Amino acid sequence: MKLEPGEAILLYEASERDSNIFYATRFLAPDRFIYIRTAEREAIIVSDLELDRARAEAQVDEVLPLRLFRQRCKERGVESPKIGEVLDEVLKEFGVSRVIVPAGFGVKYADLIRERGYELRVKDEPFFEERRRKTPQEVEWIRRAIESTQKALERAIRIIADSSIENDLLIYEGEPLTSERLRREIEISLLEMNCLAKGTIVACGEQSAEPHKIGSGPLRPNRPIVIDVFPRDLSTGYHADITRTVVKGKAPEEVKRMFEAVMGAQEMAIGMIKPGADGKEIHSAVVNFFKERGFETGEKDGRMQGFFHGTGHGIGLDVHEPPALSTESVELEPGNVITVEPGLYYPDVGGVRIEDDVLVTEDGCEVLTDFPKTLEIE
């Protein structure tokens, strides 16, 4: 972002929860701290608790103690300075008259800044435009997260393969295999590779017909099992996001038909990905692809059916970030890393989703994931 004299980017967030401030600083902290950048200077302002760690770890020009600005407030008579006064001192120190903040900047802090006579401009996401164009280093970090995710998926598939079918259950190590157990196996395996997975989906049968249902209870043969894993690599902060759908035993004909359609839709969508392509057109093509094959979408008997989520989304420091392949127009650019994840969901049959991660290159795209797409597991 190019800044004029008197202008500053201002963030006030906890970097464990907010990727913009992490992106700007590469400093992970559990509590809110201040980030400020002008055309000349860049700094974070942190409590004494974080001061030394920030000086060692934060990738910014200056690390200043919050104490310093609280002290200045006190010197001009504010007995117990609050965040409004502190922000005022910071903006004065940096010679700022106009502040640029992201959409999610807390309204309380925005109002405090405005009240003190500063101009405040809200910039929409992506706040840092460059976040969507991944550098070779960032692509490398995503590749590493993908590699770990694939290893965890491999372990999950192996457990399903090693299970036997008894009384409409999958039996593994003498016990019915459950969503909970398989999720734990996946997440522990990821943790061993320093990746943190939250809400890993292992959903079987009717449960798999709700795209974000994480799944619970015994896994059963001859029904789709959707496995969707999207961990953050803790050493870098970057995500992977991969989904496979498998059936232990024999897949019903309808599931096979859905699987083929989803595979076809994904192949078609990936074929359309290149610089200049419109995310909305790719999504529409997938919607039409399903419609033409007779897979209907809409609310039926009070439940959503068919294909009712976006075709894909950017991944990076957030697991959902721009650009999306969805109902809004967006032009793809080299360096975008996006998921392509068509799916079909019918409560009486279950769900089928296949998701890969794709890098937009100078003249097309590269599929970063490399993991088998086999529906039936014996």
Place this chain on the structure above:
Amino acid sequence: MKLEPGEAILLYEASERDSNIFYATRFLAPDRFIYIRTAEREAIIVSDLELDRARAEAQVDEVLPLRLFRQRCKERGVESPKIGEVLDEVLKEFGVSRVIVPAGFGVKYADLIRERGYELRVKDEPFFEERRRKTPQEVEWIRRAIESTQKALERAIRIIADSSIENDLLIYEGEPLTSERLRREIEISLLEMNCLAKGTIVACGEQSAEPHKIGSGPLRPNRPIVIDVFPRDLSTGYHADITRTVVKGKAPEEVKRMFEAVMGAQEMAIGMIKPGADGKEIHSAVVNFFKERGFETGEKDGRMQGFFHGTGHGIGLDVHEPPALSTESVELEPGNVITVEPGLYYPDVGGVRIEDDVLVTEDGCEVLTDFPKTLEIE
């Protein structure tokens, strides 16, 4: 919060990142959704993707499809409705003229609401006052998280006990025991109990002198090892937060002195906890306790030394939440659950911190943690 006619609480957050909207709905979702409550009605408004899951899981009166409000925008001529128009339709549907939002409510959305003529009131944290007075059910959930945390800590201590000392290293299963390894053991053990720990601190020697440093590299004998574990129980969303400091082998005299002071400060602070007590006074008492014993605090040779963080903080859905035992006045009430975690940090010696979780009761307090505080491990 008591609401007048025409007033509404409005939240627009992802409940995976924001505890207020999770508290209000008990519905965990990765993307922003709308929560609205008036004196008569309470609802969330979600995308089709989350609709069925929200209807099954969210603890609110109504779950409405976002689609419905987008449709209404279209009917009055807005071709591709954005969040501003959608919020407007929602507020109309609920007969709202005055909106109450938390400090962290995104300024973009706040401005869109104000532009459309609604009054907007920002309420400081704790937004839901009742979040700091835990119900018996919430206390039970925290107890469960504490129990799991203690099991994980037990495992960590056992690994240190089972290690041998060779060449200034701890040797475990034939290899030097590292911060990373011990952290992984703790976090995997927690995951097996469905608790998610992030940033678990296992910091030894000089590293332990920075309170939030997570630690890396080999653990060494005869230096303090600070272990700080603060997982979220995934089945409830509630946290525990426990710290112990141990030394494998012999603790240096200075570390013993620090340990005794920290233990004494903690005991004194816990003794002061009861309804009506001021968090600031408890914190000041700890600050003075250390000062009187000759433990100085301040920046020295460019690094923070002594005791330079708060004495404690509330825990619940967030790992840091009100009320705090810190530099600001706050009156303790029955149902508060707070940490008490004095610490001393000197770069040439290392850090010592002891942290327990304490429930404020009707007539005093109850220490919820029950885990040995033994400095030296043979």
